[in-house]
Amino acid sequence: MLRYSSSVDDDLGILIFLGAGVLVLIGIVFFGVLSSRRKKAATQRTFTVRQQIIGEQPFLASSDLDASDRRQEELFRETYPIGGSLVLNLVDAEGAWAEREVHVSRIGRSLRAGWPQARIGLTAYFREWENTEFPAVFPVKGTDRITTVELDEGGVTASDDRNAVVWSAQWSALLFSNGSDIVLGDGTGKTIRFDHPDGHPALEELLIKYGTLKQMHF
Known part of the structure; x- marks a missing residue:
């Protein structure tokens, strides 16, 4: 009898534990769905x-x-x-x-x-x-021995230290990711990356303005 009672108590404890776990999981799902619905239905701006x-x-x-x-x-x-x-x-x-x-x-x-x-x-x-910024040339340090990035109304061209073009993309195809450095893609899988040029914040801003963001940093 004692063994039977102990087994029942153990089973009851397990059921209570599992039940509590289910309630926690339901709560997480419920509040997650509620938060998502609130975001979708928001009418007030949270940004400045x-x-x-x-x-x-x-x-x-x-x-x-x-x-x-x-x-x-x-x-x-x-x-x-x-x-x-x-x-x-x-x-x-x-x-x-x-x-x-x-x-x-x-x-x-x-x-x-x-x-x-x-x-x-x-x-x-x-x-x-619109387009009043072009043409513009910026010194950079990047992959493929890139030393300059040139922007015009057509797109972006990257050249090396011998002035040879090593990468280019039209604005309609240009993808960028501005993280710890800048990564550019041409829409076909070929990418280049370079450090943020000191003293030239306009380069990043123009890439944001005329390019398309695609997260390529993580």
């Missing part, structure tokens, strides 16, 4: 936006976003639709602050933080400065 400038070109950059939160990206694009207009406070040719109407021409996506919780940034660029 600030005006920045590269050279003479202004743009609007978001705060960091969870890469999986597609709803916040949708809200950003709804706030700044392609072709839409807004008024910015800019410095005019005489050095005085003045309001100017500008028109959204494109939205850029960029990598802001890496593994294990990838975060992205969104940027709104304006038609009034």
